[in-house]
Amino acid sequence: MALRDAILAALANEEASGYDLAKAFDVTVANYWTATPQQMYRELDKLDAAGLVEGRVVRQAKRPDKRIFSLTDAGRDALHEYTCSEPKPTAIRDELLVQVEALDSGDPGAVRENVVRKKIAAQTKLAHYHRTRDYLLDGRTEEQHLAESPRVGPYLTLRRGILFEEENIAWCDFVLETLDARSPESRSAG
Numbered sequence: 001m002a003l004r005d006a007i008l009a010a011l012a013n014e015e016a017s018g019y020d021l022a023k024a025f026d027v028t029v030a031n032y033w034t035a036t037p038q039q040m041y042r043e044l045d046k047l048d049a050a051g052l053v054e055g056r057v058v059r060q061a062k063r064p065d066k067r068i069f070s071l072t073d074a075g076r077d078a079l080h081e082y083t084c085s086e087p088k089p090t091a092i093r094d095e096l097l098v099q100v101e102a103l104d105s106g107d108p109g110a111v112r113e114n115v116v117r118k119k120i121a122a123q124t125k126l127a128h129y130h131r132t133r134d135y136l137l138d139g140r141t142e143e144q145h146l147a148e149s150p151r152v153g154p155y156l157t158l159r160r161g162i163l164f165e166e167e168n169i170a171w172c173d174f175v176l177e178t179l180d181a182r183s184p185e186s187r188s189a190g
Contacts, residue, residue: 003033003035003039003040003043004043004046004047004052005079005082006025006033006035007021007040007043007044007047007053008047008052008053008071008075008078008079008082009079009153010024010025011053011069011070011071011075012071012076012079013151014070015068015069015070016068016069017058017066017067017068017069018037018040018041018044018066018067018069019037019066021040021044021069022037022040025040032157032160032161044067044069047069047075048069050074051072051074051075052071052072052074052075052078053069053070053071053072053075054069054070054072055067055068055069056068056070096114096115096118099111099114100115100175108179111179112176112179115172115175115176115179116172116176118168118172119168119169119172119173119176122165122168122169122172123165123169125161125165126162126165126166126169129158129161129162129165130162132158133155133158133159133162136149136154136155136158142155
């Protein structure tokens with residue numbers, strides 16, 4: 001998937017400025033795609049030049065003018081075409097997994113610290129995703145939201161992000177328990 005497709009999907013239902021789009025990415029799209037604001041602005045310019053989005057300038061009092069982007073018909077067609085294409089298989093690319101793989105030849109203490117950091121980061125993201133879920137549900141049950149909401153895509157991708165971070169936490173716990181059980185202190189106590 002290209003950043004282009006993620007931006008088109010984010011603009012599918014409402015127009016947004018580059019700034020608003022970057023904020024929305026942090027709330028919704030970040031559970032499956034990351035991009036810096038600079039990358040997003042460059043991509044918006046490319047999409048505008050390609051005729052897939054159009055930008056209009058909104059004048060603001062006491063603030064710089066901002067550009068608001070919306071999908072063009074060509075952009076909607078490109079997004080439709082993208083949703084009909086077969087996705088490429090995903091592969092895990094995680095630097096921490098390489099470190100864990102090399103654990104026996106490296107510094108187990110440093111790797112352990114990195115696993116702890118990953119667990120904390122996953123817990124932080126999970127808490128953020130739970131707040132986002134509560135906001136989307138707005139007092140409804142998941143079943144009610146999925147049956148009644150006019151848009152279920154954001155919730156479905158959020159649910160994937162929640163499950164992903166829960167699995168990350170479980171894996172980190174497994175690694176930490178394994179390392180603790182193999183430490184010299186635990187062996188001498190046994």
